[in-house]
Amino acid sequence: SGQTPLMTAALTGKPKLAKVLLEAGASATVGEKDGYTPVHGAGFQGRPQIMRVLIEHGLDAGHVHADGFTPLHRACWGQESRHTETVRVLLEHGIDPNTRAGDGKTCAEMTPNSGTRTLVESWQQGGGSSKSSVGDAAQRE
Numbered sequence: 001s002g003q004t005p006l007m008t009a010a011l012t013g014k015p016k017l018a019k020v021l022l023e024a025g026a027s028a029t030v031g032e033k034d035g036y037t038p039v040h041g042a043g044f045q046g047r048p049q050i051m052r053v054l055i056e057h058g059l060d061a062g063h064v065h066a067d068g069f070t071p072l073h074r075a076c077w078g079q080e081s082r083h084t085e086t087v088r089v090l091l092e093h094g095i096d097p098n099t100r101a102g103d104g105k106t107c108a109e110m111t112p113n114s115g116t117r118t119l120v121e122s123w124q125q126g127g128g129s130s131k132s133s134v135g136d137a138a139q140r141e
Contacts, residue, residue: 002033010041015049022057029059039063043071043090046083055093062095068102070095076107076116084115097123 003011006026009018018038022028031037039059042050051071055061064070072095075086087107091097097120098106108120 004030004032004038006030006038007032007036007041010038010047010050010054011045013045013047013050015047015053018050018053019057022053028054028057035066037063037065039071040065040069040074043074043086044077046075046078046080046086048082048085048089051086051089055089061090061093062099070099070101072097072099072107073101073110076111076113076120078116079113081115083113084119087116087119091119091123 004026006018006021006028009015009021028038032041036044037059039051039054039061040063041047042054051061061071072087072090075083075090077083078086097108100106101110103110106120108117108124111117111120
């Protein structure tokens with residue numbers, strides 16, 4: 001499949017396995033066949049727990065892939081509440097919500113997810129958002 005065990009853990013939502021692999025010395029910067037690293041996989045699949053584990057182990061959550069997209073942008077594409085929570089994790093760890101992707105769009109401009117849009121827009125306006133208001137927005141989807 002061209003995927004490392006860590007990427008497989010990221011894509012399938014197995015945070016305990018990801019932590020064990022990282023603690024055993026797995027490289028988190030080795031990409032799969034197309035160059036995507038585990039932070040991109042966690043963003044794309046909407047895996048907030050995995051994203052936390054990866055960030056806690058020093059991964060660059062703002063990594064820009066050759067296609068011009070970051071893990072934030074990949075999470076913004078998702079339509080489920082887990083994608084919104086992944087976006088929240090990234091924002092809480094200092095990722096700029098105004099970062100433009102390879103197509104020139106920000107997360108708020110590209111997301112089909114109303115909960116994610118509400119979260120990002122409130123973050124852009126006030127530098128953060130309460131968990132309850134975003135959780136409520138995600139529930140309204």
